[in-house]
Amino acid sequence: QAEEELKAAWSQQAGQLRALGRRERLLRSEVQRVGEQLESFKTRVMQVCCPSAAGSTGNSVTEQQVIDRVRQISDESQQSHEREKSLQKELSSRLAQEKEVSANIEVFKKSLQKLQ
Numbered sequence: 001q002a003e004e005e006l007k008a009a010w011s012q013q014a015g016q017l018r019a020l021g022r023r024e025r026l027l028r029s030e031v032q033r034v035g036e037q038l039e040s041f042k043t044r045v046m047q048v049c050c051p052s053a054a055g056s057t058g059n060s061v062t063e064q065q066v067i068d069r070v071r072q073i074s075d076e077s078q079q080s081h082e083r084e085k086s087l088q089k090e091l092s093s094r095l096a097q098e099k100e101v102s103a104n105i106e107v108f109k110k111s112l113q114k115l116q
Contacts, residue, residue, distance in 0.1 A: 042066045049073055
């Protein structure tokens, strides 16, 4: 009976080991698939951000290259936004000056008409 119990336990352990082996193979396969997707995504990001740096040479793109390029684009975007705000302020100021000049011209015209 003890031998039968040992065989059953051994059989159960062997089944568990086979199941663990299958799960390990599935996980390795999934990790590889996700890694390939990440590499593809990085390459696509670099192709969009900097077409000359990615894809055409066949070299893989490092995560740091992607991070650096995204940061650079973000910084450029922020600078552009700040420049746009500055130009909007300048435009508003010039429009206000133009209105003032127009108003002064109207006053001058009226004064000139009164003098004539």
